[in-house]
Amino acid sequence: MIDASHAAQLLTRYSMSRAAYALLCLAVAGLLISSKGSVEILAGVAAMLLAIGVLALQRFFQHRLSEHTHYKAIIDQATDGIFIVDAIDLKVVYCNGTFAERLGYTMTEALQLKLPQIFAVGDASTESLLARLADAEARILPMQQCCKNGNLMDIELRRNLLEMNGRSVYAYITRDVSVRRKAEQQLIDNQQRLDRMAHHDQLTGLPNRHYLMSFLPDAITSASATGTMLGVVFLDLDRFKHINDTRGHETGDKLLQEVARRVRSCVRDTDVVIRMGGDEFVIVLRNVKSHEEIAHGASRIVATLNEPIIVDNHALQTSASIGVSLFPRDGANMMDLLKHSDTAMYQAKDRGRNNVQMFSAVMNRKLEHRVAMEAALRDAIRLRQLDVHYQPFVNLLSRKIVGLEALIRWHHPVDGMIPPDRFIPVAEETGLVVALGNYVLHRTLQNMAAWRRAGAALVPVSVNVSPAQLQRGELRSTISTLLKTYGLTPDLLQLEMTEGAVFDASIAQTGESRQDSIAQLRDLGIKIAIDDFGTGYSSLSYLKHWRVDMLKIDKSFVRDLVTDSSDLAIVSAIIAIARHLKIQVIAEGIEGYQQAEILRNLGCNLGQGFLFAKPMPAEECLAILSSKTADPEPVADDEDVDMLALHRIANE
Numbered sequence: 001m002i003d004a005s006h007a008a009q010l011l012t013r014y015s016m017s018r019a020a021y022a023l024l025c026l027a028v029a030g031l032l033i034s035s036k037g038s039v040e041i042l043a044g045v046a047a048m049l050l051a052i053g054v055l056a057l058q059r060f061f062q063h064r065l066s067e068h069t070h071y072k073a074i075i076d077q078a079t080d081g082i083f084i085v086d087a088i089d090l091k092v093v094y095c096n097g098t099f100a101e102r103l104g105y106t107m108t109e110a111l112q113l114k115l116p117q118i119f120a121v122g123d124a125s126t127e128s129l130l131a132r133l134a135d136a137e138a139r140i141l142p143m144q145q146c147c148k149n150g151n152l153m154d155i156e157l158r159r160n161l162l163e164m165n166g167r168s169v170y171a172y173i174t175r176d177v178s179v180r181r182k183a184e185q186q187l188i189d190n191q192q193r194l195d196r197m198a199h200h201d202q203l204t205g206l207p208n209r210h211y212l213m214s215f216l217p218d219a220i221t222s223a224s225a226t227g228t229m230l231g232v233v234f235l236d237l238d239r240f241k242h243i244n245d246t247r248g249h250e251t252g253d254k255l256l257q258e259v260a261r262r263v264r265s266c267v268r269d270t271d272v273v274i275r276m277g278g279d280e281f282v283i284v285l286r287n288v289k290s291h292e293e294i295a296h297g298a299s300r301i302v303a304t305l306n307e308p309i310i311v312d313n314h315a316l317q318t319s320a321s322i323g324v325s326l327f328p329r330d331g332a333n334m335m336d337l338l339k340h341s342d343t344a345m346y347q348a349k350d351r352g353r354n355n356v357q358m359f360s361a362v363m364n365r366k367l368e369h370r371v372a373m374e375a376a377l378r379d380a381i382r383l384r385q386l387d388v389h390y391q392p393f394v395n396l397l398s399r400k401i402v403g404l405e406a407l408i409r410w411h412h413p414v415d416g417m418i419p420p421d422r423f424i425p426v427a428e429e430t431g432l433v434v435a436l437g438n439y440v441l442h443r444t445l446q447n448m449a450a451w452r453r454a455g456a457a458l459v460p461v462s463v464n465v466s467p468a469q470l471q472r473g474e475l476r477s478t479i480s481t482l483l484k485t486y487g488l489t490p491d492l493l494q495l496e497m498t499e500g501a502v503f504d505a506s507i508a509q510t511g512e513s514r515q516d517s518i519a520q521l522r523d524l525g526i527k528i529a530i531d532d533f534g535t536g537y538s539s540l541s542y543l544k545h546w547r548v549d550m551l552k553i554d555k556s557f558v559r560d561l562v563t564d565s566s567d568l569a570i571v572s573a574i575i576a577i578a579r580h581l582k583i584q585v586i587a588e589g590i591e592g593y594q595q596a597e598i599l600r601n602l603g604c605n606l607g608q609g610f611l612f613a614k615p616m617p618a619e620e621c622l623a624i625l626s627s628k629t630a631d632p633e634p635v636a637d638d639e640d641v642d643m644l645a646l647h648r649i650a651n652e
């Protein structure tokens with residue numbers, strides 16, 4: 001920027017030079033003396049001096065004039081707007097073309113302006129404008145100028161107070177920075193947009209996980225400083241994957257947006273709702289007064305999500321499982337609070353979903369137990385602590401062994417035999433069940449091959465499979481490879497799946513592809529049994545469409561069959577359905593003769609239970625299968641003795 005004082009000084013230097021004044025004074029003095037003393041020489045000198053003075057003065061003015069013209073040209077061509085204002089009446093006394101042009105005035109119009117018309121200061125008084133402009137003498141001052149058309153222009157300003165022709169003036173130099181400001185603003189906007197994108201979820205507009213990571217520690221610090229409680233609520237939608245899979249992602253997205261809106265509407269402005277990703281949300285409730293208040297708040301969220309959500313004219317039924325941890329009670333830092341609310345959320349899932357669970361120390365112990373169990377189970381696979389036992393299926397009429405069920409066993413070096421009910425659920429949660437399932441399949445076919453080599457007559461063996469094994473989609477190829485490896489035919493293998501694994505649509509895979517997986521297995525020639533039948537909540541209509549080979553009546557119905565008429569009704573209904581659909585039916589958990597008798601009378605011809613045999617190791621099984629081969633004749637009336645013998649072997 002041109003220095004204002006310098007530029008203005010150039011314009012105001014009209015006073016004569018001291019030298020020229022001195023010469024003139026000398027000349028005049030000489031003339032006076034010469035006139036009084038009549039000394040000719042002196043007169044001559046004076047005349048000469050006068051001539052020289054006049055000449056010097058003339059040259060000075062000529063020089064000044066050309067200097068002025070140059071400087072004026074420079075100022076007029078300057079790309080900064082320059083204007084001079086009278087310090088008293090604040091009228092513009094001079095301006096350059098850039099100044100007038102930028103503001104949209106002609107030179108004549110610009111020279112009519114008064115200072116307050118030039119600057120945009122809203123309702124501020126002229127005094128306050130002048131006070132503000134005074135700052136421009138010490139530093140570059142950012143201001144806005146008013147254009148003729150009313151637009152505002154961002155400028156930077158310098159000012160100097162000068163003397164011009166004996167009056168005080170302010171010389172202003174202004175630089176148009178509107179383009180730069182716009183670019184700066186764009187940069188700031190971009191930065192803010194990126195920041196927002198990084199900290200907010202695009203779909204719901206809610207803050208995201210990154211936001212939570214920076215926000216929660218601060219919220220904990222301030223809760224700790226004020227001695228207040230903080231609630232960390234972990235929310236996971238129930239069966240969202242199913243909606244996504246069956247209705248499509250677009251519907252899933254709309255559902256999530258509505259869920260976000262509803263959750264937000266349940267909490268105060270000071271509370272923060274975060275979308276962690278997928279169907280997981282975290283809500284941080286601040287200034288919580290009591291445990292009841294937070295439990296109440298969380299229940300309100302559960303209730304609001306229970307109302308059907310309409311998406312594209314479809315009413316979608318949703319629910320959420322919620323876990324809550326409290327600061328300071330359940331954790332002093334972010335990681336503990338999040339971990340504990342997550343644990344509580346899983347507890348809510350375990351308790352049948354659609355409910356709220358507050359974190360508790362017991363829960364934590366359970367979690368720790370689960371984690372320890374998972375680690376021990378991994379070791380069990382590695383250290384070959386697992387084995388497979390077999391329990392016979394018996395024909396209740398002929399009392400012959402018609403099949404076996406393969407049941408996994410874990411011999412823990414310290415804890416002894418760990419029942420599958422204790423570790424299969426952990427294996428299912430962690431995905432380890434796929435490795436376990438492959439082990440059982442492998443071991444079973446290996447044992448069968450060994451039995452055959454030993455001369456035993458093979459019967460079909462039923463192997464339990466978990467939903468995760470079905471979902472992986474590799475079950476079919478694993479089985480065909482194993483069958484080939486051990487030279488066994490598919491009709492010797494049956495797979496047991498629970499109703500949930502086959503029919504429960506909420507289990508990850510879509511209904512159709514699960515149907516495909518099962519159909520492919522059946523195509524191989526493998527039989528499919530529905531295990532624990534009657535304990536699930538599947539629609540019976542599935543049985544019509546999805547062909548299965550066997551229903552296994554759950555042992556909970558068989559247990560009290562003799563005394564409980566409802567169990568009797570249920571069991572006879574299942575047998576009737578199976579018969580109607582031409583599906584084999586077998587009763588699990590037969591422990592007494594009376595149960596066996598009732599079942600036989602109801603038309604159930606197959607049974608499994610401690611009455612006949614407990615699950616037994618492969619070697620014992622070989623003995624029984626071999627004796628079966630040894631006595632292939634139809635079972636005589638005194639067959640009961642054989643069954644009991646079988647029973648005895650198994651219990652030894």
Ligand code: C2E
Nearest residue numbers: 407408419420421424440464465466589590591608609610
């Ligand atoms: P399940 O498939 O329904 O197996 C039958 C269970 O009932 C077995 O328990 C068996 O020992 C027990 N049982 C048989 N007869 C009687 C009886 O007369 N009375 C009583 N009270 N119980 C009887 P187990 O071996 O402890 O297995 C429990 C569950 O663990 C199995 O139930 C099955 O769901 C699961 N499981 C076992 N092995 C495997 C496996 O290899 N893979 C998978 N995914 N799950 C398995």
Ligand code: MG
Nearest residue numbers: 405464496531
């Ligand atoms: Mg089973």
Ligand code: MG
Nearest residue numbers: 531532552588
């Ligand atoms: Mg069962």
